[in-house]
Amino acid sequence: METMSAGGIRHGWCHNEPMANSVNPALPPLDPLTLDEAMAAALEQGALAALAGDVPVGAVVLDEQGRLIGAGRNLRERDGDPLAHAEVEAMRAAARTRGDWNLEGCTLVVTLEPCPMCAGACLQTRIGRIVFGAWDAKLGACGSVWDLPRDPHVGHEPQVFGGVREEECARVLTDFFRTRRA
Ligand SMILES: [Zn+2]
Numbered sequence: 001m002e003t004m005s006a007g008g009i010r011h012g013w014c015h016n017e018p019m020a021n022s023v024n025p026a027l028p029p030l031d032p033l034t035l036d037e038a039m040a041a042a043l044e045q046g047a048l049a050a051l052a053g054d055v056p057v058g059a060v061v062l063d064e065q066g067r068l069i070g071a072g073r074n075l076r077e078r079d080g081d082p083l084a085h086a087e088v089e090a091m092r093a094a095a096r097t098r099g100d101w102n103l104e105g106c107t108l109v110v111t112l113e114p115c116p117m118c119a120g121a122c123l124q125t126r127i128g129r130i131v132f133g134a135w136d137a138k139l140g141a142c143g144s145v146w147d148l149p150r151d152p153h154v155g156h157e158p159q160v161f162g163g164v165r166e167e168e169c170a171r172v173l174t175d176f177f178r179t180r181r182a
Helices: 032-051 086-098 116-125 166-181
Strands: 058-062 068-073 107-112 129-134 159-162
Touching (some): 032 068, 032 129, 086 116, 107 166
Parallel strands (some): 107 129, 129 159
Antiparallel strands (some): 058 068, 058 107
Protein backbone atom coordinates (compact mmCIF):
# COMPACT_ATOMS: atom_id res chain seq x y z
CA MET A 1 0.00 0.00 0.00
CA GLU A 2 0.94 3.59 -0.50
CA THR A 3 2.19 5.83 2.20
CA MET A 4 0.21 8.79 3.44
CA SER A 5 1.60 12.16 2.49
CA ALA A 6 1.13 15.46 4.29
CA GLY A 7 -2.54 16.27 4.67
CA GLY A 8 -3.52 12.64 4.65
CA ILE A 9 -4.01 12.52 0.92
CA ARG A 10 -2.70 9.41 -0.72
CA HIS A 11 -0.72 10.90 -3.54
CA GLY A 12 0.84 7.50 -3.92
CA TRP A 13 -2.48 6.40 -5.33
CA CYS A 14 -1.16 7.50 -8.71
CA HIS A 15 0.20 4.05 -9.03
CA ASN A 16 0.44 4.00 -12.77
CA GLU A 17 2.57 6.04 -15.07
CA PRO A 18 0.33 7.78 -17.61
CA MET A 19 2.66 6.87 -20.44
CA ALA A 20 1.94 3.16 -20.73
CA ASN A 21 -0.46 0.54 -19.46
CA SER A 22 0.27 -3.14 -19.65
CA VAL A 23 -3.13 -4.05 -18.17
CA ASN A 24 -5.13 -2.36 -20.91
CA PRO A 25 -3.41 -2.68 -24.28
CA ALA A 26 -6.21 -0.61 -25.85
CA LEU A 27 -4.82 2.31 -23.93
CA PRO A 28 -1.91 3.85 -25.79
CA PRO A 29 0.88 5.79 -24.13
CA LEU A 30 0.24 9.51 -23.93
CA ASP A 31 2.90 12.12 -23.98
CA PRO A 32 3.10 14.36 -20.87
CA LEU A 33 3.02 17.33 -23.23
CA THR A 34 -0.30 16.14 -24.62
CA LEU A 35 -1.66 15.84 -21.10
CA ASP A 36 -0.41 19.32 -20.28
CA GLU A 37 -2.23 20.76 -23.30
CA ALA A 38 -5.34 18.78 -22.49
CA MET A 39 -5.32 20.17 -18.96
CA ALA A 40 -5.05 23.66 -20.44
CA ALA A 41 -8.21 22.92 -22.44
CA ALA A 42 -9.92 21.61 -19.30
CA LEU A 43 -8.93 24.79 -17.45
CA GLU A 44 -10.51 26.82 -20.27
CA GLN A 45 -13.72 24.86 -19.80
CA GLY A 46 -13.56 25.63 -16.09
CA ALA A 47 -13.19 29.34 -16.83
CA LEU A 48 -16.35 29.17 -18.97
CA ALA A 49 -18.20 27.55 -16.08
CA ALA A 50 -17.19 30.37 -13.75
CA LEU A 51 -18.62 32.95 -16.18
CA ALA A 52 -22.04 31.38 -15.59
CA GLY A 53 -21.54 31.40 -11.81
CA ASP A 54 -20.68 27.72 -11.69
CA VAL A 55 -17.80 26.29 -9.70
CA PRO A 56 -14.95 26.24 -12.24
CA VAL A 57 -14.40 22.59 -13.03
CA GLY A 58 -13.67 21.61 -16.61
CA ALA A 59 -12.90 18.36 -18.40
CA VAL A 60 -11.90 16.99 -21.78
CA VAL A 61 -11.62 13.51 -23.27
CA LEU A 62 -8.77 12.42 -25.53
CA ASP A 63 -8.96 9.47 -27.90
CA GLU A 64 -6.27 6.86 -28.56
CA GLN A 65 -4.30 9.29 -30.70
CA GLY A 66 -4.50 12.08 -28.14
CA ARG A 67 -7.13 13.98 -30.11
CA LEU A 68 -9.71 15.95 -28.15
CA ILE A 69 -13.08 14.30 -28.79
CA GLY A 70 -15.18 15.77 -25.99
CA ALA A 71 -15.24 18.73 -23.63
CA GLY A 72 -17.47 19.62 -20.74
CA ARG A 73 -17.81 21.92 -17.80
CA ASN A 74 -19.78 22.14 -14.61
CA LEU A 75 -23.27 23.32 -15.60
CA ARG A 76 -25.08 22.88 -12.29
CA GLU A 77 -26.07 26.53 -11.81
CA ARG A 78 -26.52 27.34 -15.46
CA ASP A 79 -28.79 24.39 -16.14
CA GLY A 80 -30.15 23.90 -12.64
CA ASP A 81 -28.95 20.34 -12.98
CA PRO A 82 -27.35 18.81 -9.88
CA LEU A 83 -25.76 16.03 -11.92
CA ALA A 84 -24.23 18.16 -14.67
CA HIS A 85 -20.63 17.72 -13.59
CA ALA A 86 -17.81 18.45 -16.03
CA GLU A 87 -16.68 14.82 -16.30
CA VAL A 88 -20.16 13.55 -17.17
CA GLU A 89 -20.62 16.28 -19.78
CA ALA A 90 -17.21 15.60 -21.35
CA MET A 91 -17.68 11.83 -21.50
CA ARG A 92 -21.16 12.22 -22.97
CA ALA A 93 -19.73 14.49 -25.64
CA ALA A 94 -16.93 12.01 -26.37
CA ALA A 95 -19.39 9.13 -26.67
CA ARG A 96 -21.48 11.19 -29.10
CA THR A 97 -18.37 11.96 -31.15
CA ARG A 98 -17.46 8.29 -31.39
CA GLY A 99 -20.99 6.96 -31.66
CA ASP A 100 -20.02 4.50 -28.95
CA TRP A 101 -20.54 4.55 -25.19
CA ASN A 102 -17.39 2.51 -24.59
CA LEU A 103 -14.43 4.83 -24.00
CA GLU A 104 -11.89 2.21 -22.93
CA GLY A 105 -9.09 3.56 -25.10
CA CYS A 106 -9.75 7.14 -24.00
CA THR A 107 -8.38 9.47 -21.37
CA LEU A 108 -10.45 11.79 -19.19
CA VAL A 109 -8.59 14.94 -18.18
CA VAL A 110 -10.29 17.00 -15.46
CA THR A 111 -9.19 19.93 -13.33
CA LEU A 112 -10.43 18.43 -10.04
CA GLU A 113 -10.35 14.90 -8.67
CA PRO A 114 -13.65 13.23 -9.63
CA CYS A 115 -16.41 12.91 -7.02
CA PRO A 116 -18.08 9.52 -6.34
CA MET A 117 -20.72 10.14 -9.01
CA CYS A 118 -18.15 10.97 -11.66
CA ALA A 119 -15.80 8.18 -10.63
CA GLY A 120 -18.83 5.90 -11.02
CA ALA A 121 -19.51 7.42 -14.43
CA CYS A 122 -15.90 6.65 -15.37
CA LEU A 123 -16.56 2.99 -14.59
CA GLN A 124 -19.76 3.05 -16.68
CA THR A 125 -17.93 4.43 -19.71
CA ARG A 126 -14.96 2.11 -19.07
CA ILE A 127 -12.69 5.07 -19.61
CA GLY A 128 -9.12 3.82 -19.75
CA ARG A 129 -7.35 6.61 -17.95
CA ILE A 130 -8.29 9.36 -15.50
CA VAL A 131 -5.96 12.34 -15.25
CA PHE A 132 -6.81 15.12 -12.82
CA GLY A 133 -5.31 18.35 -11.54
CA ALA A 134 -6.24 19.29 -7.99
CA TRP A 135 -6.93 16.77 -5.26
CA ASP A 136 -10.25 17.02 -3.44
CA ALA A 137 -9.81 16.15 0.22
CA LYS A 138 -13.57 16.51 0.86
CA LEU A 139 -15.21 14.59 -1.97
CA GLY A 140 -12.44 13.00 -4.02
CA ALA A 141 -13.19 9.46 -5.16
CA CYS A 142 -9.95 8.68 -6.99
CA GLY A 143 -7.68 8.30 -4.01
CA SER A 144 -8.41 11.10 -1.52
CA VAL A 145 -11.54 9.97 0.33
CA TRP A 146 -12.64 6.96 -1.70
CA ASP A 147 -10.85 4.67 -4.14
CA LEU A 148 -13.63 3.86 -6.57
CA PRO A 149 -11.52 3.16 -9.66
CA ARG A 150 -9.49 0.69 -7.68
CA ASP A 151 -12.30 -0.85 -5.70
CA PRO A 152 -11.78 -4.62 -5.82
CA HIS A 153 -15.51 -5.13 -6.45
CA VAL A 154 -15.20 -3.35 -9.76
CA GLY A 155 -13.95 -5.41 -12.67
CA HIS A 156 -12.51 -2.43 -14.48
CA GLU A 157 -9.51 -0.51 -13.26
CA PRO A 158 -8.76 2.72 -15.07
CA GLN A 159 -5.29 4.10 -14.88
CA VAL A 160 -5.26 7.11 -12.53
CA PHE A 161 -2.82 9.97 -12.54
CA GLY A 162 -3.36 13.02 -10.31
CA GLY A 163 -1.63 16.32 -9.77
CA VAL A 164 -1.18 17.48 -13.38
CA ARG A 165 -0.88 21.28 -13.20
CA GLU A 166 -2.10 20.79 -9.65
CA GLU A 167 -1.32 24.24 -8.24
CA GLU A 168 -2.94 26.03 -11.13
CA CYS A 169 -6.06 23.88 -10.94
CA ALA A 170 -6.35 24.36 -7.18
CA ARG A 171 -5.79 28.11 -7.41
CA VAL A 172 -8.67 28.55 -9.88
CA LEU A 173 -11.02 27.01 -7.31
CA THR A 174 -9.60 28.93 -4.35
CA ASP A 175 -9.89 32.20 -6.25
CA PHE A 176 -13.47 31.43 -7.27
CA PHE A 177 -14.61 30.80 -3.70
CA ARG A 178 -12.67 33.78 -2.35
CA THR A 179 -14.38 36.07 -4.89
CA ARG A 180 -17.78 34.70 -3.98
CA ARG A 181 -17.22 35.34 -0.29
CA ALA A 182 -16.02 38.90 -0.88
ZN1 LIG B 1 -18.53 14.85 -10.10
